[in-house]
Amino acid sequence: MRQEVTTLPETSVAGSSTMDERYMARALELAARGRGRTHPDPLSGCVLVQSGAIVGEGYHPGAGRPHAEVYALRAASGSARGATAYVTMEPCTACISALIAAGVSRVVVAGLDPDPRVTGRGCNLLRQVGVRVEVGLLGAGARQLNRAYLVHRLTGRPLVTLVVAMTLDGHTASAVGETRGVIGETASRQAHALRDEVDAVCIGVGTIHSHDPDLTYHPAVPPERGIRDPLRVIVDSLARTSPESRVLSPDVRLRRDAPGAVPAPTLIVSTDLAPRAKLIALERAGAEVLALPAAEGLVPLPTLLDALGRRGVCHLLIEGGAQVNWSFLSQRLVDTVHVYLSNRLIGGAQAPGPVGGPGVSLAQAFTVADLQVYRVGTDLRLSGDLKPPPWTTDTI
Numbered sequence: 001m002r003q004e005v006t007t008l009p010e011t012s013v014a015g016s017s018t019m020d021e022r023y024m025a026r027a028l029e030l031a032a033r034g035r036g037r038t039h040p041d042p043l044s045g046c047v048l049v050q051s052g053a054i055v056g057e058g059y060h061p062g063a064g065r066p067h068a069e070v071y072a073l074r075a076a077s078g079s080a081r082g083a084t085a086y087v088t089m090e091p092c093t094a095c096i097s098a099l100i101a102a103g104v105s106r107v108v109v110a111g112l113d114p115d116p117r118v119t120g121r122g123c124n125l126l127r128q129v130g131v132r133v134e135v136g137l138l139g140a141g142a143r144q145l146n147r148a149y150l151v152h153r154l155t156g157r158p159l160v161t162l163v164v165a166m167t168l169d170g171h172t173a174s175a176v177g178e179t180r181g182v183i184g185e186t187a188s189r190q191a192h193a194l195r196d197e198v199d200a201v202c203i204g205v206g207t208i209h210s211h212d213p214d215l216t217y218h219p220a221v222p223p224e225r226g227i228r229d230p231l232r233v234i235v236d237s238l239a240r241t242s243p244e245s246r247v248l249s250p251d252v253r254l255r256r257d258a259p260g261a262v263p264a265p266t267l268i269v270s271t272d273l274a275p276r277a278k279l280i281a282l283e284r285a286g287a288e289v290l291a292l293p294a295a296e297g298l299v300p301l302p303t304l305l306d307a308l309g310r311r312g313v314c315h316l317l318i319e320g321g322a323q324v325n326w327s328f329l330s331q332r333l334v335d336t337v338h339v340y341l342s343n344r345l346i347g348g349a350q351a352p353g354p355v356g357g358p359g360v361s362l363a364q365a366f367t368v369a370d371l372q373v374y375r376v377g378t379d380l381r382l383s384g385d386l387k388p389p390p391w392t393t394d395t396i
Contacts, residue, residue: 023047023054023086024110024138028145030059030068031088036197037062037228040312042089042113042149046072048104050083061225069095073102080104088142089113090122090135099126106132110142114153114391147389148199148315151335154390157305158199158316160333162325162386164354165191165340172320175348179211183342186377189220191340196223198230198315200267200308204324205236214246215319216264229264231313235324237299239274243285250286269299301331326357329366332387337368339382 024047031045038044038060046068048056056079058071069091073080081103090113091099099107107126112119112135123133143150148159165183166172173179183191195201195217207213215232232247241248247266268287270279271294279289292303308316318328328334339354360366368384375381 019052020086020108020137023049023084024088024108025141026054026057027068027086027088028110028138028141030057031145033225034060034062036199036230036315037225039063039149039199039314040152041067042146044068044087044089046088047086048072048076048080048083049086050076050079055079055083067092067095069098073098076102084108086137089146090118090120092118092122093125096122096125100129100131104131106134108137109133109135110137111135111139111146114150143389143391147336151390152309152314155309157309158313159335160305160316160318160328161194161198161336161338162318162328162334163191163194163338163340164320164325165342166354167342167344167346169345169347170353171346171348171351172322172354173352174346175351177210182344183340184376184378187340187342187379187381190376190381191338192218194317194338195230196228198317199313200231200233200315201317201319202233202235202324203319204321205234205240206323207319207321208234208236208241208245208247210321212246214249230317232264232266233304233308233316234266234268235299235301235304235327236268237271237273237294237297239268239270239278239282239289241268241282241287243281248282248285248287269304271297271299273297298327301327301333305333320354322352322354322356325355329355329386330357330360332366334366334386335389336385337383340376341380341382343378 027045027047029045031043034043041060041063044060044067046058047054056072056076058068058075060067069085069087082105084106085099085104086108088110090109090111109123123135126133151157151159164172167182172182201215203215216229217227219227234241234247266287268282268289270289270291272291273294274291279291283289290307292300318325318334366386368386371382371384373380373382
């Protein structure tokens, strides 16, 4: 995979720290290009600077491919001796060896890798051969960029993001079940594009029955980096999913409308209460079936998250419906939330809302911290955290 080198123009900003931040910001920008493609690896970017000019840069494009440092060194084409390397994540052993062989004299690292097989070792190896190493520049940005990877490494579970689209008066559909047009086209495209950035997307069997979605990613224009649909996870305690559902359609799973696309697998997560015949029928229809011991008649979500983590899922997107949203929220399993709020009011006592369940008192409310508000077309997006990240700034 060829990665272009970009030379940034010099500015009049004085101070090496300012220039360091500028180059690290570029490395973070590059790293973000691999979003949704690198699991279970982290996103990584690398910028090589020699005498105030970028001589090579790169990013990790996907699992199984070289890391950012390799692409940056290839682009530098022998000009890396004595250069400074700005990397968003502590390099692995192979990349350390490559940087040393190329003669890099200084490495600036945004954050350490919390993986116990890696953390701190890469930086120590560099220091042992006389390379100057600095850690922590733009660390907050690096942690946010790699939040899914960090959560996975520190907890064994994926980062769980809940996404909701609703009208200004809190409805996710009209009283007669209409969902298209709840939010505007721009916001709808943005919310849909989240599927291209995560490893798995989860809904409940109720949504299968009411909307029969395919849960694949359908970009408005063909993306340059190709189409990669996420693992589709259906929470279905009694195996009520029809074998004829679109998530099990061969035409959908094989993405015959998108040449080169990776097939989208479907995981039906059920319980030991489900009839064996139904589980077999779903397997024959092409599903992977995971039957877990029931917890009060339902799928045990913590156990599900553990299972997804073991198969390398770093980021899970919850798309509903209301009961699934409540189940994840009530068990305090949601890390982040995106709420798309349209400029429409539709009313209707029977119109559904985004979260079901019995609810909680105001004193027990699920509070979103650091709430950010963005305008998206005619609508708004409200984003924030429902639980703090499982790390402290002095650990990574």
